[in-house]
Structure formats: structure tokens, C-alpha cells
Amino acid sequence: MSAVSGTLQSPMQSPSLPGDGGRLPQGGASIVQQGGAESRADMLFALLARGAAVFVLIMLGALVVVLVTAAMPSIRAFKIHFLTSSAWRPNEREVVKRDAQGNIVRDADGEEVTVTLPPEFGALPVIYGTVVSSIIALLVAVPLSIGAALFIVRIGPWIGVLLGPVSFLIEFLAAIPSIAYGIWGLFVLAPFLQDHLEPALNAIAGKVFFLRIFHTDQGLTGRDMLCAGLILAVMILPIITSLGRDVLRAVPRVQIEGSLALGATWWQSCQVMLRYGRTGLFGAIMLGLARAAGETMAVAMVIGNANRISSSLFAPAQTMSSLLANEFAEANSNIQRSALVEVALILLVMSLLFNVVARYLIVGRSARPAV
Amino acid sequence: MRIQSLLAAAGLAFVLGSAAHADVRLQGGGATFPAPIYQRWVTEYQKAHPDVKIDYQAIGSGGGIKGITDKTFDWAGSDAPMSKKELQAAGGAEKIVEIPTVAGAVVLAYNLPGFNGELKLDGPILADIYLGQIKKWNDPRIAALNAGAALPDLAITTVHRTDGSGTNYIFTNYLSTQSETFKNKIGSGKQVEWPSGTGGPQNAGVTQIVQTTHGALGYVELAYALENKIPFATLKNRDGHFVKASAESVSMAGEGALNAMSHGLAVNIWDQHGEKAYPISSFTYIIVYKDLDYLKDQEKARALTDFLRWATSEGETLAPSLDYAPLSAGVQKKVASAINSLTWSGHPVATASR
Numbered sequence: 063m064s065a066v067s068g069t070l071q072s073p074m075q076s077p078s079l080p081g082d083g084g085r086l087p088q089g090g091a092s093i094v095q096q097g098g099a100e101s102r103a104d105m106l107f108a109l110l111a112r113g114a115a116v117f118v119l120i121m122l123g124a125l126v127v128v129l130v131t132a133a134m135p136s137i138r139a140f141k142i143h144f145l146t147s148s149a150w151r152p153n154e155r156e157v158v159k160r161d162a163q164g165n166i167v168r169d170a171d172g173e174e175v176t177v178t179l180p181p182e183f184g185a186l187p188v189i190y191g192t193v194v195s196s197i198i199a200l201l202v203a204v205p206l207s208i209g210a211a212l213f214i215v216r217i218g219p220w221i222g223v224l225l226g227p228v229s230f231l232i233e234f235l236a237a238i239p240s241i242a243y244g245i246w247g248l249f250v251l252a253p254f255l256q257d258h259l260e261p262a263l264n265a266i267a268g269k270v271f272f273l274r275i276f277h278t279d280q281g282l283t284g285r286d287m288l289c290a291g292l293i294l295a296v297m298i299l300p301i302i303t304s305l306g307r308d309v310l311r312a313v314p315r316v317q318i319e320g321s322l323a324l325g326a327t328w329w330q331s332c333q334v335m336l337r338y339g340r341t342g343l344f345g346a347i348m349l350g351l352a353r354a355a356g357e358t359m360a361v362a363m364v365i366g367n368a369n370r371i372s373s374s375l376f377a378p379a380q381t382m383s384s385l386l387a388n389e390f391a392e393a394n395s396n397i398q399r400s401a402l403v404e405v406a407l408i409l410l411v412m413s414l415l416f417n418v419v420a421r422y423l424i425v426g427r428s429a430r431p432a433v
Numbered sequence: 434m435r436i437q438s439l440l441a442a443a444g445l446a447f448v449l450g451s452a453a454h455a456d457v458r459l460q461g462g463g464a465t466f467p468a469p470i471y472q473r474w475v476t477e478y479q480k481a482h483p484d485v486k487i488d489y490q491a492i493g494s495g496g497g498i499k500g501i502t503d504k505t506f507d508w509a510g511s512d513a514p515m516s517k518k519e520l521q522a523a524g525g526a527e528k529i530v531e532i533p534t535v536a537g538a539v540v541l542a543y544n545l546p547g548f549n550g551e552l553k554l555d556g557p558i559l560a561d562i563y564l565g566q567i568k569k570w571n572d573p574r575i576a577a578l579n580a581g582a583a584l585p586d587l588a589i590t591t592v593h594r595t596d597g598s599g600t601n602y603i604f605t606n607y608l609s610t611q612s613e614t615f616k617n618k619i620g621s622g623k624q625v626e627w628p629s630g631t632g633g634p635q636n637a638g639v640t641q642i643v644q645t646t647h648g649a650l651g652y653v654e655l656a657y658a659l660e661n662k663i664p665f666a667t668l669k670n671r672d673g674h675f676v677k678a679s680a681e682s683v684s685m686a687g688e689g690a691l692n693a694m695s696h697g698l699a700v701n702i703w704d705q706h707g708e709k710a711y712p713i714s715s716f717t718y719i720i721v722y723k724d725l726d727y728l729k730d731q732e733k734a735r736a737l738t739d740f741l742r743w744a745t746s747e748g749e750t751l752a753p754s755l756d757y758a759p760l761s762a763g764v765q766k767k768v769a770s771a772i773n774s775l776t777w778s779g780h781p782v783a784t785a786s787r
Contacts, residue, residue, distance in 0.1 A: 392493055398624075
């Protein structure tokens with residue numbers, strides 16, 4: 063068995079990025095032919111491994127099927143308007159009936175005739191909220207995390223004492239439960255934004271046309287798009303940093319030494335590194351984006367929960383996942399539940415796209431050199 | 434061998450025990466708002482009736498109505514009476530009895546730094562604030578109600594509940610009676626589409642936002658405002674009196690609605706007449722079927738009616754200590770006759786004391 067496991071180890075020891083998953087079964091199969099006595103155990107193992115892989119696929123398939131089935135009433139009722147409408151009205155509403163000329167319709171006794179409008183749902187404000195809060199998060203997090211990754215790879219090793227704690231702390235950030243970020247956002251970040259940053263920006267930015275996004279005529283609450291974006295930035299920072307670090311470490315020494323030999327300054331050789339790893343870095347950013355788009359509790363706590371599209375970052379908003387967190391438990395009609403499921407479906411498709419693009423960029427295109 | 438004899442002993446004890454007390458179990462669930470008083474009632478009632486076990490799961494009004502409709506609950510709690518559709522699903526309005534138990538109030542909590550007086554508001558102004566038409570605290574219409582008070586030049590941040598709730602239902606229904614525009618543009622329900630302001634989950638979420646936001650105005654249950662010591666507004670009622678919400682003023686709103694109770698007990702008590710009636714008041718209900726044979730056991734039916742009768746009479750005295758408004762004397766009488774009308778397979782449930 064030891065000989066067999068020795069053969070097995072080489073593909074497993076490289077960082078377990080998903081591209082490796084595909085290679086494992088073939089490795090297993092070749093071992094089976096060599097092994098002889100242990101072939102039955104190996105075959106069983108290969109079977110189990112394959113079963114596990116298939117099971118994951120079945121789960122994903124089942125998830126999609128369940129979501130689509132549950133979202134069907136909403137898909138049928140609102141069709142494509144679901145993506146373009148900004149209405150989110152869970153209650154039925156009685157309105158006075160009017161004829162084609164706009165006159166109020168009255169019955170025989172002269173009473174106004176009313177019609178009941180059914181609930182109406184549209185996902186545009188939450189899609190907008192998800193996109194904008196994710197963009198804010200990326201704008202803040204990407205420079206910071208690429209910088210941190212560069213530090214770990216290029217500077218850290220030379221000042222050894224710092225490298226350990228910095229690496230550890232960045233990875234530790236990823237392990238903090240999102241509710242903890244939410245509480246921090248609610249009790250520390252939101253009050254700070256409300257009392258200090260936003261009033262200052264509000265006073266200046268209101269006078270300049272292109273800075274209107276930092277201005278609102280409404281009261282400042284600190285629970286708004288900006289706050290959600292900043293919380294998300296903190297949350298996606300560790301994943302982009304640690305993936306970025308792996309990507310930068312994978313840049314062959316030859317590239318760096320080559321550039322230095324050609325007389326590049328330290329910063330120029332860093333540029334070479336970044337350029338060499340750009341698809342991988344982009345993939346890391348996409349994974350960060352997927353996390354930002356799907357993040358729920360922390361966002362629900364600080365975004366202000368208003369299903370509206372507002373040009374101001376200081377206005378409360380809503381993302382897809384915070385909408386689900388807020389409304390699913392107490393949804394009071396089947397069509398509302400169905401509409402919420404459709405939002406979940408859109409979110410799933412979006413995250414899936416982000417992930418697929420990211421994996422393709424990190425793993426698929428460039429042959430990865432060993433670390 | 435020892436284990437077997439132990440098991441046998443336990444089995445014997447169980448058989449003997451169940452022969453001695455035929456324990457009655459009543460499963461209820463629903464609205465979260467009245468859960469504290471219901472649990473208190475159960476505790477007190479079980480002291481006198483140790484053989485009756487009553488449970489109440491606070492899972493929300495919607496869950497309660499679902500539970501009683503499919504009869505997984507023996508009794509349900511709901512803040513809103515059942516809608517026409519829900520009644521149909523349960524077999525028709527005449528099959529269901531909705532019993533008011535206590536009343537609650539929705540108050541307008543505010544955060545106005547430097548303002549120490551008593552803020553006065555009325556329904557139409559409130560509707561326009563929530564429609565986003567009145568934007569500043571020093572709006573002339575608010576100032577007119579608060580003559581002499583220095584209201585700040587501060588934007589009003591309205592705060593609403595994001596989850597489906599009885600509080601939303603009461604508040605939007607009240608505002609719909611106050612403003613035609615509100616009724617047409619927003620309407621009423623457990624969850625509506627608010628045109629402005631910011632949202633928080635549940636009473637606690639709204640309270641928290643109001644407490645930390647200068648210029649905020651939010652609606653919460655009276656108990657939450659009292660518990661968190663947030664100031665809340667005095668409201669002008671239907672007869673033009675300014676009334677502060679309290680257990681007493683909410684009970685008076687219930688009394689004001691007494692005349693409307695001839696057809697059923699599920700009446701709305703917002704916007705009632707009366708010098709001391711607080712305008713945004715509402716009952717919370719216990720819902721059972723009129724005929725209790727779905728309980729499968731006459732002993733259970735007897736226990737349930739006995740519990741309900743006790744809760745809505747003697748139990749009411751416990752309400753004010755938990756910040757609920759007890760039923761007024763007139764309403765208690767109506768409720769008692771409704772409980773007496775409950776039947777077991779068509780016959781009145783025996784009222785003999787247990």
C-alpha cells in the first residue's frame with residue numbers, strides 16, 4: 063500500500079485547485095492495473111470517489127430543479143418583466159376602477175367600483191443593489207488585497223518576522239462568521255459613517271454634479287449602500303488576498319530574475335509578476351465578487367433594506383440575498399414565496415457564472431507551473 | 434437481566450401513571466406578539482390544573498393560521514383576523530371562531546435630539562410622512578400641532594418593518610383610514626411597498642434604527658418602546674383628543690368597538706371613538722374551530738374551553754404587567770358568550786368544572 067500511496071501523492075500534493083479533481087480518477091485507474099492484490103480495494107475506492115463526485119453534481123442539479131419548480135408560478139406571472147420591474151408589493155391593493163377615459167366607474171347605487179390589484183414583484187432594485195454593492199466592495203478590496211498579496215510574496219520573506227502574522231491574520235479574516243462582520247458594521251461602521259464621514263461628504267458633494275452619488279436629501283442613517291459595500295470589501299479581502307498570493311507565488315522565478323537582469327527596478331519587476339499572473343488574479347477577483355454577491359446576513363444588517371433604486375450611495379438599498387433573509391420566513395402568499403425563489407434562482411445563476419469564469423481564468427487557460 | 438426488570442418496572446409505572454391522570458395535551462402556535470402573555474397564562478393555569486399540558490409555539494401569525502387550517506394545532510394565535518381566502522380554506526367563516534384575547538398598540542417612536550417636549554401627531558400627517566411628502570421635522574403642518582415646541586430643521590427618516598407582521602397590518606390599515614392617497618398608493622397588508630425610508634427586521638430592528646438615527650420615526654409595538662425607553666408620539670384620535678398609548682387607552686379603543694361586535698368578535702379597533710381611545714390599537718386573537726370535535730377527545734375540548742374562559746377573564750389581570758391591554762369588561766362578556774357557544778359534535782361542550 064505504501065508504494066501505491068507514494069504514486070498517488072504527487073498529484074495530490076499540488077495545491078488542490080479544482081483542475082486537479084479531473085486527474086485523480088485516471089491516476090487511480092492506472093494504479094489498479096499495477097496493484098494486483100490490492101486491486102479490489104482500489105477499485106472500491108475509485109468507485110466511492112466517483113460516487114462522491116457524481117453526488118455533488120446531482121445535488122446541484124436537484125437544487126436547480128427545485129428552484130425552477132418553486133419559481134414557476136412567479137416566472138409564469140411576471141415573465142421577463144420580473145427582471146425589469148422595480149415594483150415589490152406583497153399586499154393586494156384595492157384601487158378605484160376607471161374607464162378608458164379615466165373617469166371613475168360607479169355601480170347602480172353610485173358607489174365607486176373598486177378592483178383588487180394582485181401582488182406584484184420585480185427584481186430590478188435588488189439586482190441593482192447586488193451589482194452596486196459588489197462594485198463598491200471590489201473597488202475597495204482589490205487594490206488592498208493585491209497589495210497585501212504582493213507584500214506577502216515579495217517583501218514578507220525578507221522581513222520574516224512579519225510574514226507569519228500577516229498571512230495568518232488575513233486567512234483568519236476569512237474564518238470570521240459573517241454575522242460578526244454584520245454586528246461590527248451595525249455598531250461601529252454605520253454610526254461612524256452616519257456621524258462623521260457622510261455628513262462631511264454630504265455637505266461638499268451636494269454642490270458638485272458628478273459627486274452627487276455622495277449626497278442625499280434624505281436623513282443620513284449610516285445603513286446604506288456605501289456601508290454594505292464597505293462591509294463586503296472587508297469580507298472579500300481575505301479570499302482575494304490568499305488566492306492572489308498563490309497566483310503570484312506561481313510566477314516562475316525566471317520571469318522575475320529575467321526582468322531584474324534586464325535592469326528592472328523592484329517595482330517594475332512587480333509589474334512583470336502582476337502581468338504574468340493577470341488571468342489568475344482576475345479569477346481571484348471573480349471569486350471575491352461571487353462571495354460579495356451571495357453574502358447575506360452582514361449585508362441585511364447594514365444596507366437599510368429598502369427595495370428602491372437610488373442614485374445616492376447614502377440611500378438605503380437591498381441586495382438579492384438580503385431580500386431573501388428579510389422576507390422569506392414571513393412571506394404571506396404563495397406568489398411572494400415563488401417570487402423570492404425566483405430571486406434566489408437569479409442569484410444562483412449569477413454566482414455560477416462568476417465561478418465558472420473565475421475557475422476558467424485561474425485554472426483552465428494557462429498551464430500552471432508548479433509552486 | 435437487570436435492564437429488563439428496570440424496563441418492566443418503568444412500563445408498569447407508566448401504565449399506572451396514565452391510569453391515575455389522563456393527561457390532556459393542547460398544542461397551540463402562531464403570532465409572536467402575544468406569546469409572552471400566552472406562556473404566562475399557560476404557566477398560571479397549569480398551577481391549578483397540573484393534568485393539562487398546553488404548548489404555544491411562537492412561529493408567526495401566518496404559521497398559526499396554517500396550523501389551525503390543517504388542524505396540526507389545537508388552537509392558533511394570530512394578530513390579524515383570517516382573510517376571506519384563509520376562511521375559505523378552513524371550511525368557511527361560520528366554522529371558525531376568532532376570540533380576542535388582549536389588545537396591543539402600535540406607537541410612533543422618534544429620535545429628535547434636543548427635543549424634550551411631547552411630540553404630537555395626527556393620522557393624515559403620519560400618512561404623508563410615510564408617503565414621503567412631509568420631509569422635515571419643522572414642516573409647518575407638524576409645527577401647527579406642536580405650537581411652542583422647537584422642532585429641528587432635520588430630515589425625517591421613516592423606519593418600517595421589513596418582515597411580514599401583524600404590526601405592519603395594523604399600522605397600514607390605520608393609515609389607510611386616515612388618507613385616501615395612502616390607501617390608493619400603498620394600501621394595507623402584513624407587508625407593503627414603502628416609497629421611502631429605511632427598513633429593519635422585527636420590532637427590535639426598527640427600535641435599534643430609531644435609537645441610533647437622528648431624525649428617525651418608526652412604528653413599534655408599545656411594549657418595545659416602553660422596554661427600550663424610547664419616546665413615542667401622542668396621537669390625535671377620531672374625536673380630536675390627543676391620547677398617549679397605554680394599557681388603559683388601548684382597552685378603551687376595544688370598548689369603543691363594542692357595537693361592531695354583533696356579527697363576530699374579529700373587529701378592527703383602530704381609529705375608534707372615545708375620549709381616551711388610542712387610535713392605533715388592535716386585538717390579537719386565538720383561533721379555534723367552532724365545533725371542537727377535531728380535537729378527537731372530549732376531555733381535550735373541555736380543557737381548551739376551560740383554559741380560554743379562564744384566560745379571558747381572570748387571566749386578563751396579568752396583561753398590564755406585560756404591557757398588554759386587557760379586554761374591557763364589555764368585550765370580556767362578548768368573549769365569554771362566544772366561548773360558551775363552542776360545541777362538541779354539535780352539542781355544547783359540557784361546562785362542568787373539572
